Amino acid sequence: MNILKLASRATMIAALVPTIALAAQRSHPVETLRDAALNDDLAWEISEGLTTEVGQRMAGTEAEARARTWAVARLKALGFANVRIEPFDMPVWVRGAETAEIIAPFPQKLVLAALGNSAATPASGLTAEVIGFASLDALIAAPAEQVRGRIVFLTHRMGPTQDGSSYRPFGAVRQLGPSEAARKGAAAIVIRSVGTDHHRGAHSGAQSWATGVTPIPAAALSVPDAEQLERILKRGKPVSMRLVLTPRQTGLRQSGNVVAEVPGRDAKAGIILIGGHLDSWDQGTGAIDDAAGIAITAAAAKRILDAGRPLRTIRLVWFGAEEVGAFGGIAYQARHAAEKHALVAESDFGADRVWRFDTRFADAASPTAKAIASALLPLGIARGGNEARGGSDVGPVAGTRGAIVDLRQDGTRYFDVHHTPDDTLDKIDPAQLRQNVAAWTAMLAVAANSAEEFGPVTPPARP
Amino acid sequence: MNILKLASRATMIAALVPTIALAAQRSHPVETLRDAALNDDLAWEISEGLTTEVGQRMAGTEAEARARTWAVARLKALGFANVRIEPFDMPVWVRGAETAEIIAPFPQKLVLAALGNSAATPASGLTAEVIGFASLDALIAAPAEQVRGRIVFLTHRMGPTQDGSSYRPFGAVRQLGPSEAARKGAAAIVIRSVGTDHHRGAHSGAQSWATGVTPIPAAALSVPDAEQLERILKRGKPVSMRLVLTPRQTGLRQSGNVVAEVPGRDAKAGIILIGGHLDSWDQGTGAIDDAAGIAITAAAAKRILDAGRPLRTIRLVWFGAEEVGAFGGIAYQARHAAEKHALVAESDFGADRVWRFDTRFADAASPTAKAIASALLPLGIARGGNEARGGSDVGPVAGTRGAIVDLRQDGTRYFDVHHTPDDTLDKIDPAQLRQNVAAWTAMLAVAANSAEEFGPVTPPARP
Numbered sequence: 001m002n003i004l005k006l007a008s009r010a011t012m013i014a015a016l017v018p019t020i021a022l023a024a025q026r027s028h029p030v031e032t033l034r035d036a037a038l039n040d041d042l043a044w045e046i047s048e049g050l051t052t053e054v055g056q057r058m059a060g061t062e063a064e065a066r067a068r069t070w071a072v073a074r075l076k077a078l079g080f081a082n083v084r085i086e087p088f089d090m091p092v093w094v095r096g097a098e099t100a101e102i103i104a105p106f107p108q109k110l111v112l113a114a115l116g117n118s119a120a121t122p123a124s125g126l127t128a129e130v131i132g133f134a135s136l137d138a139l140i141a142a143p144a145e146q147v148r149g150r151i152v153f154l155t156h157r158m159g160p161t162q163d164g165s166s167y168r169p170f171g172a173v174r175q176l177g178p179s180e181a182a183r184k185g186a187a188a189i190v191i192r193s194v195g196t197d198h199h200r201g202a203h204s205g206a207q208s209w210a211t212g213v214t215p216i217p218a219a220a221l222s223v224p225d226a227e228q229l230e231r232i233l234k235r236g237k238p239v240s241m242r243l244v245l246t247p248r249q250t251g252l253r254q255s256g257n258v259v260a261e262v263p264g265r266d267a268k269a270g271i272i273l274i275g276g277h278l279d280s281w282d283q284g285t286g287a288i289d290d291a292a293g294i295a296i297t298a299a300a301a302k303r304i305l306d307a308g309r310p311l312r313t314i315r316l317v318w319f320g321a322e323e324v325g326a327f328g329g330i331a332y333q334a335r336h337a338a339e340k341h342a343l344v345a346e347s348d349f350g351a352d353r354v355w356r357f358d359t360r361f362a363d364a365a366s367p368t369a370k371a372i373a374s375a376l377l378p379l380g381i382a383r384g385g386n387e388a389r390g391g392s393d394v395g396p397v398a399g400t401r402g403a404i405v406d407l408r409q410d411g412t413r414y415f416d417v418h419h420t421p422d423d424t425l426d427k428i429d430p431a432q433l434r435q436n437v438a439a440w441t442a443m444l445a446v447a448a449n450s451a452e453e454f455g456p457v458t459p460p461a462r463p
Numbered sequence: 464m465n466i467l468k469l470a471s472r473a474t475m476i477a478a479l480v481p482t483i484a485l486a487a488q489r490s491h492p493v494e495t496l497r498d499a500a501l502n503d504d505l506a507w508e509i510s511e512g513l514t515t516e517v518g519q520r521m522a523g524t525e526a527e528a529r530a531r532t533w534a535v536a537r538l539k540a541l542g543f544a545n546v547r548i549e550p551f552d553m554p555v556w557v558r559g560a561e562t563a564e565i566i567a568p569f570p571q572k573l574v575l576a577a578l579g580n581s582a583a584t585p586a587s588g589l590t591a592e593v594i595g596f597a598s599l600d601a602l603i604a605a606p607a608e609q610v611r612g613r614i615v616f617l618t619h620r621m622g623p624t625q626d627g628s629s630y631r632p633f634g635a636v637r638q639l640g641p642s643e644a645a646r647k648g649a650a651a652i653v654i655r656s657v658g659t660d661h662h663r664g665a666h667s668g669a670q671s672w673a674t675g676v677t678p679i680p681a682a683a684l685s686v687p688d689a690e691q692l693e694r695i696l697k698r699g700k701p702v703s704m705r706l707v708l709t710p711r712q713t714g715l716r717q718s719g720n721v722v723a724e725v726p727g728r729d730a731k732a733g734i735i736l737i738g739g740h741l742d743s744w745d746q747g748t749g750a751i752d753d754a755a756g757i758a759i760t761a762a763a764a765k766r767i768l769d770a771g772r773p774l775r776t777i778r779l780v781w782f783g784a785e786e787v788g789a790f791g792g793i794a795y796q797a798r799h800a801a802e803k804h805a806l807v808a809e810s811d812f813g814a815d816r817v818w819r820f821d822t823r824f825a826d827a828a829s830p831t832a833k834a835i836a837s838a839l840l841p842l843g844i845a846r847g848g849n850e851a852r853g854g855s856d857v858g859p860v861a862g863t864r865g866a867i868v869d870l871r872q873d874g875t876r877y878f879d880v881h882h883t884p885d886d887t888l889d890k891i892d893p894a895q896l897r898q899n900v901a902a903w904t905a906m907l908a909v910a911a912n913s914a915e916e917f918g919p920v921t922p923p924a925r926p
Contacts, residue, residue, distance in 0.1 A: 048694065051691075052569065052691060052694045052695060052698075053568075053569045053698075054569065054571075055569065055570075055571035055572075055691075056571065056572075063570075063571075105516075106515065106516045106517065106518065107518075107526075108517075108518035108519065108526075108748075109518075109519075111884065198885075198887070198889045198890070199662050199664070199885055200664055200746075200747070200883075200884035200885050200887070201662070201663055201664075223889075224885070224887040224888070224889050227888070227889060228514075228515060228518075228748070228887070228888070231511070231515045231888075232515060235515075235516075283663075284663070285571075285691070420663075421574065421663035422661075422662055422663050422687070424661070424663070424687040424691070425687070425690070425691070425694075426661045426686075426687050426690060427661070
């Protein structure tokens with residue numbers, strides 16, 4: 001990352017946008033806006049400001065409330081219209097103490113982090129024998145008597161993928177493993193972090209208990225610690241582990257979505273809903289997840305705002321409480337479902353370059369899709385398919401047959417950092433961040449001024 | 464690292480040793496031993512075993528004692544002669560709780576680790592205003608009234624170097640900064656970690672208080688946290704920080720050196736002293752610092768042992784208590800100074816490939832130096848100069864005019880991991896580890912069978 005940062009801005013932009021210098025029509029408004037965005041500083045300033053002046057902003061906490069105050073001030077200062085907080089309540093779980101220790105045969109401490117909604121151990125800890133499973137399927141297949149009263153260790157072999165597609169199968173370890181272990185009477189469960197790095201920060205993340213299951217302590221070991229535990233188990237001796245996890249449910253608390261608008265000329269043309277999420281996990285400062293996303297979309301919207309009133313209204317939403325259950329998106333949908341949404345798009349996959357452009361458009365809108373694709377190609381972004389899925393915040397509204405655009409970011413290193421203490425500002429590469437702003441600016445410049453209807457479309461299947 | 468590990472052993476070895484296939488004299492004993500060592504598994508087994516079955520082994524603790532027991536059993540099983548522990552006492556400092564929090568203007572937690580010999584804060588913590596300095600020189604130049612009662616934050620810009628030469632100037636921040644801050648009446652000091660990574664593990668390390676100075680709490684922030692604090696200070700508002708650090712001095716405890724030998728044919732020819740250190744810092748499992756070093760030297764010595772009795776005795780020492788003050792090397796020197804040491808060499812700079820071969824030989828020994836250089840060249844190792852310095856453990860004995868060999872390892876990524884929780888087995892690349900074993904095997908095969916005297920030489924100047 002440092003090497004990327006050391007390269008001059010000019011070099012990086014040249015590398016990212018090899019054909020810009022060859023473009024003939026410098027006066028085309030979309031291209032002009034797009035190319036100017038390659039010099040954007042606003043997205044960096046928002047990312048830097050939020051992560052520095054607020055830091056972590058766990059949903060429903062006082063820190064997330066400070067983030068909303070910060071956001072409203074920043075968005076008003078930028079000149080957006082109708083800047084406001086739309087509050088909602090949601091259940092809040094907070095982390096407590098968390099330590100793990102091998103008692104026998106090889107005494108040593110391990111690094112772990114409680115998973116969302118984990119139950120607590122006694123304050124004095126819980127000691128039990130460890131039983132290891134190489135996959136979720138192996139745990140599912142195991143007889144309950146093998147598991148009962150033990151600490152389940154569930155491992156896997158997640159690897160990096162550009163499109164992030166490895167998150168779904170390996171994420172199942174976190175989503176489904178704890179309930180499966182609890183169902184079989186396990187005393188607790190520790191999983192290998194759902195991540196692709198080899199650092200000693202554990203990857204936290206949400207999981208929810210299956211109906212009827214009694215919650216147990218559930219945590220993720222850092223990847224090196226998970227590999228250590230595998231090696232220890234391979235020695236074939238009984239392995240005894242002591243866990244101290246003291247998270248707690250604190251009941252309903254207030255979160256909220258922060259909304260800002262670029263007013264359009266034609267209210268009937270429908271809203272273009274864009275944004276990311278303001279909340280973060282609590283270990284890092286939420287730089288790539290998702291300060292970058294709210295910064296990219298805000299910086300692009302600001303460029304459209306400054307370019308003169310577009311046809312359609314652009315509504316920028318910095319959603320609250322995404323990480324812990326997408327409560328902000330659900331609250332938005334409940335409040336705004338009746339409004340006409342022409343298009344939704346979300347940025348919530350880090351800050352690395354956009355490499356692919358997907359739509360979910362009705363056939364009639366293919367000229368607009370083509371115009372966007374043309375504007376994106378000089379940024380190194382290839383046209384994908386027509387099966388865009390949107391993000392978790394805009395998903396509920398998109399589920400009402402709204403059209404979707406995905407500007408897909410390179411996720412190769414995203415799961416090195418995702419939900420870890422390492423999610424800090426230094427992980428954002430300013431040059432790639434600018435390419436994101438240029439892509440969003442170009443997309444909005446076309447879509448906000450197109451008179452075509454993009455939908456209705458068949459919504460994506462939700463898991 | 465993963466990419467390196469995924470490459471097949473054959474590919475890696477081909478890359479590391481491009482000319483081996485062209486060598487004509489496959490029957491030369493040095494070359495045969497060297498090339499066989501490129502398939503070594505023993506160094507990996509020792510690294511894996513020690514880091515898995517013992518884990519961290521802080522000097523003078525029960526964990527280091529377990530490591531000695533482990534070491535004696537392993538070295539005896541390998542068939543070395545005269546395997547023994549040579550115990551000594553040393554003062555032991557142990558880590559306690561350690562938390563840091565910005566109270567104002569932007570409340571948030573920071574990650575840090577106490578430095579060796581740090582004083583403790585009250586158990587309830589210490590809160591004071593932060594004053595930042597961009598360099599040790601700036602702190603030295605500051606009037607005491609600026610510093611008195613405050614928490615000094617001392618930052619720097621250490622970058623990676625292949626030869627590790629950046630450690631000395633930037634390491635001064637850790638070695639000298641705390642005493643300088645204490646001298647000026649600071650309440651505490653936090654430094655930017657002496658490291659080259661951007662992960663949230665702080666780099667610990669030894670520092671000793673200057674004469675007459677009263678110890679204060681002293682800790683290292685992780686690099687991302689140090690950069691965060693710089694950004695916060697740049698806002699120009701008073702910054703208030705709360706520190707909780709509860710390390711303590713526990714008095715004199717027992718440590719020890721573990722010694723093993725390959726007996727030579729001629730006691731008068733002098734001993735070849737090789738090794739690394741058995742102890743580690745307490746946050747990681749001490750894989751690159753220095754399980755790798757003791758493993759490389761042991762694996763090479765084992766190959767000489769198995770090849771038939773050499774002319775000179777090779778003494779392998781796994782030193783105790785290096786990290787906290789090189790007590791093992793001092794104890795060794797006190798016990799063995801009267802013995803004739805023909806040559807000393809240490810491996811204590813990670814597990815990446817050897818790229819350079821330095822000597823400190825008398826002129827008369829240059830034929831041996833040339834023979835070693837010839838044997839190393841096919842491993843991609845270039846001849847350096849005649850100003851080898853040895854390591855911190857063998858330094859005291861080398862200071863008695865003994866000859867020295869340095870097999871210098873690539874340190875480009877060493878300070879990403881050094882003294883952090885990230886120093887775990889996965890940071891060792893097996894292919895590069897084997898190249899180290901081959902280099903040490905070749906060097907020993909020549910030096911242990913050469914009848915030349917390598918010294919006496921002028922010892923290196925010690926700082």
